[in-house]
Amino acid sequence: MHSRPYDSANLDDILFGAGPGFDLCNVMSLPGLGLPGLGLEEPSEQPQTTETTQHELSSGSEWRFEVAFGKCVKVRLLNGTAELFGTELIEGPTYTFSGTKAAIFTHHGCTLEISNDAPQSEYSAEETPMAEYVNVHFALETLRNEAQARGRDGPRVLVLGPSNAGKTSLLKTLTAYAIRLGRQPIVVNLDPEEGVLSLPGTLTAAAIRALLDVEEGWGSSPMSGPSAIPVKLPLVYNYGLCDPVADDRSAAHYKAVLSKLALAVSGRLSEDPLAKEAGVLIDTPGTLANTTKSLASNIIQHIVSEFSISHVLILGSERLYSDILRRFENKPTSSTTSNHHHNETITVAKLSKSGGCVDRDMAFMRSFRAAQIRAYFFGTGHLTNGITLSPRQQQVDFNQLAIYRLLIGDQDPTNATVSADLFRPGGQDDNDDEDEDIYNPTTNHSLKSQHPAAAAAAEGGAGTIFQRLTSPTPALQSHILAIMNADPDATEEDIQTSGVIGFLYVAEVDETRGKISLLSPVAGRVPRRAIVWSRGWPEEVVGIV
Numbered sequence: 001m002h003s004r005p006y007d008s009a010n011l012d013d014i015l016f017g018a019g020p021g022f023d024l025c026n027v028m029s030l031p032g033l034g035l036p037g038l039g040l041e042e043p044s045e046q047p048q049t050t051e052t053t054q055h056e057l058s059s060g061s062e063w064r065f066e067v068a069f070g071k072c073v074k075v076r077l078l079n080g081t082a083e084l085f086g087t088e089l090i091e092g093p094t095y096t097f098s099g100t101k102a103a104i105f106t107h108h109g110c111t112l113e114i115s116n117d118a119p120q121s122e123y124s125a126e127e128t129p130m131a132e133y134v135n136v137h138f139a140l141e142t143l144r145n146e147a148q149a150r151g152r153d154g155p156r157v158l159v160l161g162p163s164n165a166g167k168t169s170l171l172k173t174l175t176a177y178a179i180r181l182g183r184q185p186i187v188v189n190l191d192p193e194e195g196v197l198s199l200p201g202t203l204t205a206a207a208i209r210a211l212l213d214v215e216e217g218w219g220s221s222p223m224s225g226p227s228a229i230p231v232k233l234p235l236v237y238n239y240g241l242c243d244p245v246a247d248d249r250s251a252a253h254y255k256a257v258l259s260k261l262a263l264a265v266s267g268r269l270s271e272d273p274l275a276k277e278a279g280v281l282i283d284t285p286g287t288l289a290n291t292t293k294s295l296a297s298n299i300i301q302h303i304v305s306e307f308s309i310s311h312v313l314i315l316g317s318e319r320l321y322s323d324i325l326r327r328f329e330n331k332p333t334s335s336t337t338s339n340h341h342h343n344e345t346i347t348v349a350k351l352s353k354s355g356g357c358v359d360r361d362m363a364f365m366r367s368f369r370a371a372q373i374r375a376y377f378f379g380t381g382h383l384t385n386g387i388t389l390s391p392r393q394q395q396v397d398f399n400q401l402a403i404y405r406l407l408i409g410d411q412d413p414t415n416a417t418v419s420a421d422l423f424r425p426g427g428q429d430d431n432d433d434e435d436e437d438i439y440n441p442t443t444n445h446s447l448k449s450q451h452p453a454a455a456a457a458a459e460g461g462a463g464t465i466f467q468r469l470t471s472p473t474p475a476l477q478s479h480i481l482a483i484m485n486a487d488p489d490a491t492e493e494d495i496q497t498s499g500v501i502g503f504l505y506v507a508e509v510d511e512t513r514g515k516i517s518l519l520s521p522v523a524g525r526v527p528r529r530a531i532v533w534s535r536g537w538p539e540e541v542v543g544i545v
């Protein structure tokens, strides 16, 4: 990638000069505290000793901090300029952070006022890779200008690197800088471990048109209700597993869902000139870089080809860099090979990992995902300037729903029994007549003829993607269900690659009465669509209601 050297005066003109400010009412808070049993209890009502200090940051340095769930840090910019992963803080208001690990960087120096309600990990750092990241931003801007002038596609950038290498933070920074210059890039999240503008387990794409939120980042729940920031409605596809390289079937499922997302993104690019010239920024799961498995390299190849990647940025792995450089540098992009394009080749660049990147342990990530799920249903009203949603709980006859269980990735041997027993119609046992049909108590129709996925699942066993549940199982309790934009009797391939129109939370299962109690973010009947229960991912969240 050709980049101009970092020039702070120029940066000042371009980034700060063009960056639209945002007003206070646009400030939202980090969502989702207060899940009992997950270490996410609400901050205590007891008066706390709050320590307030001032930090002077010299130009080019950053203040790094970590704050646990249930604790908070308040930050005020007293003077100068400052940004959190590229999004500017404005002078005056207080920003509240909870359950987060991040850094506030200054290009020109600033004074911050920090109030802690408990001792937190925090320090200032002079050495950061921000100059490199700013150069990447300028290089992308040059490409966008060229794309604009010649009516071509802007850069399609893939970020790869191990877990906690700073991929998402880099993506946020590049996105925020692009937005501050009035661009509208498409941000794609291919990391099912955490949701971007959606719940964990999903792959998403969103045309980002407005400034990111300082406290909340991407935001997590615009699908479920009004938002204080202009809504960035994402395209959401359900993957429903955590690790795409776990085994062959997980990888094949990932590739199928990813291809559909790539198709949707390419459709969007062809209709939206602003997104077309701004290009695409893609985040990936760390597992693709953590392993040398051929499955991972096969998936990377698939992403590069499906999204017509023009630039690959590698963070924090020399091994991966040399591998990707050998495989992709100067190779034609897939849009060139399919003859739609001028001669365009792939550029691979290595970037430094920030010394501020912190490992997020399993407990933190679990709390983080639980917070995202809770925010989807309840909003963020318990925090500064958040919005409260009024979710609706309703009891539904199980047999009115078409719930399909994702069969892929179910490694837990205890589930073998679950799947063998629970999903056989009407409690049939293994000796039942092979030809006996699956019942549908609502319509009295044969599910073999009416529900290809269920029929395929019943007949095929291995090789099928979904199995339709014919009776409620307690295992559903506390899990998320994805409502797919697919008919209840769609084929399993259709269900697999349909977009998600919303999520439900299973509050209670009444096996004896054949009823299930569902929480939805808005009032209204559960749509008659195929509903997918991924079982393993996202993990169950106990006690949300």
Ligand SMILES: Nc1ncnc2c1ncn2[C@@H]1O[C@H](COP(=O)(O)OP(=O)(O)OP(=O)(O)O)[C@@H](O)[C@H]1O
Pocket: 062, 064, 065, 100, 101, 102, 103, 161, 162, 163, 164, 165, 166, 167, 168, 169, 170, 191, 193, 284, 285, 286, 287, 354, 355, 356, 357, 358, 359, 360
């Ligand atoms: N400069 C920094 N200072 C402090 N914290 C940082 C900094 N950069 C990143 N972090 C934090 O480090 C953690 C890991 O960073 P990030 O999520 O960007 O990594 P990632 O490569 O996307 O990880 P994963 O692959 O696991 O999703 C995050 O909590 C992030 O906010």
